[in-house]
Amino acid sequence: MKQNRQAATLVGKTALVTGAGGGVGRGIALALAEVGARVVIAARRGATGEETAELIRAEGGEALALEVDVTSLEEVRRAVTAAQVRFGGLDILVHNATHGASGHPKQLQDFDDADWDAQVAVDLAGAHHCAVAAFAALRASECGRMILLCSTFGLHGAALNPAYAAIKGGIRGLTKALAREWGPSGITVNAISPSALTAASEAFFATQPQLYDSYIANFPLGRMGHERNDIGRAVASLCGPGMGYVTGQIIQVDGGLYTAG
Template identity: 40%
Template sequence: MTTLKGHTALITGAGQGVGRGIAIALAERGADIAAVGRTLSKVEDVCAELSELGVTARAYELDVTDEENVPGLVDRVAEEFGSLDILVNNAYFGSLGPLLSMDAKKFQRGFRSAPFAAFNFMVAAHPHLVARGGGSIVNLVTSAMVRWDGTNYGAYAAAKTALRSLTRTAAVEWGGDNIRVNSIAPHALTPALAGWAEANPQEAEEFVASIPLKRIGDPVADIGRAVAALVSPEMSYLSGATIPLDGGQAFFG
């Protein structure tokens, strides 16, 4: 399918895991990719993979918490590709652990990389999406927001809950610009999760058992291709939603 041919997607945290999976899935549908990451070599490797799919892919090095340089990067992407149609705010680096184990800096880290960074990218992307007659933004949140036991996930869930609220507000305020804004809450077998599962086999087994589909999602097949469908013209009436991509584990009712 080439339903996204002629579209440009900017993806943060694209050097590995879910970000890489989304980049591959969008490229499979023909989208050109601006891959953003903190480690240039990682996004360059992903771009080499994407180029084999016949799309234009460029790597950009940026820490998403570098607020001053976000607008310039977004403008540069739009200029170099000639347009910007899709924004995926995937990058996140925060802290896990009991609340009393954290100082203010650790607690705030996830906010800086999630809702604060996403806000900066969204505002910078807005005029470019408007210039294209509309576009699509996808923000990554988490089922930890509704986890039955929030122990150790407090800072993570709080930051992502803020991002979910931001997503809904932008969907409402920017709907008149034909900009759709949605969030997804994925489980995916990322390098970090794979490492945790290897180090904690019993907990990992219990975790998988709690997923109705009895497996952890694949970054390309289960997460990336769902995002590709979400930003495609076939889903043009869906906005302001949070979509769990977790095999049925979380209850977002």
């Protein structure tokens, strides 16, 4: 497997990544495997999760793909158990799964309870389920790590996306609360707020090309991030031994976008 200069940092460690059937989740899974982690792919659709697992195996890594609905605590628990049975434990949990409607602008008055609850169930309740299911395993690890996916929307708000902004604000609070609660157990809890050029964002800009240049102008680095090379490797670094004293932080992995805002 082609590996970067951090190649040995996560050898012998096991990571579980939710929402890893594509996009940023796939990028994170690939980056973790690149530095030696064995990766459990938890995806809502088994076929997409297996695609990610095959990409990891093709590079010489170890991966297990599972069909997991993070809105179910029992399904998340089964995924954690599967990681322990297959690889002997769990050291890292990355909750990336998000509801498909989260990226679609929608005014508050157009939300009904079902819309709101569906997004909360995946993003925020899913984070709760991951934390409950993984705590004992992460505590048993010598270097337990939990990484949550936040957003600048959770910091400065989001016009036309109130549910997503509220949820990511909740993720921010949960990250800080768990860092305090789990610190004595030797577990670090952090979140990243990424900006990546995903397939979904590419599709959006393809329909709204006039918006692309004005949006990119907000990035001091002049580009959106790569799912694996920028976002995934940042997560892998945060999970490494050199970051064991960092906890309770919301880290912007966004090319300076939030600074520019």
